[in-house]
Amino acid sequence: MATTWQYWRVYITSDNGGGGIEIGEVQFRLNGVDITTGGSASASSSFFGDNGGRAFDKNQGTSWASDFSNVWPQWLKYDFGSPKKVTSVYWDMNGNWSTNRQPRNFQIQCSLNNTEWVDALVLTNIGWSLNVPQEFTFTPPSHGGRREYTIIG
């Protein structure tokens, strides 16, 4: 069964009290290797020019920042342009930034059509230490082998 999905996102329902997300670099990885190249990024909101692409520009000194209005959810999405298998998300804050602006409760999700989303991993009560990246590993959900049944009662 296929485990490749074109769209991947981190869907964040709360941070650690900072009122918004600020993140230097995010990598969607296959077996530990960054594969976030050649696609396009987007995000639920941006603080001034700190758009979603800045989390994938391979520059630790630039960041995606959501607006600091303490409004949830916020999400960061990567469109690979074609289906990709992803087995982890690597999340690397810059040491100058606060741990309380990192996600606490969030889901890693994937989609075939950018509309319907499937959870690959659900994370709860995640804490952070300053300048310590975290990698969240999972088995990607499968599709394509699913059979549709009509239950007649």
Ligand SMILES: [Ca+2]
């Ligand atoms: Ca960056």
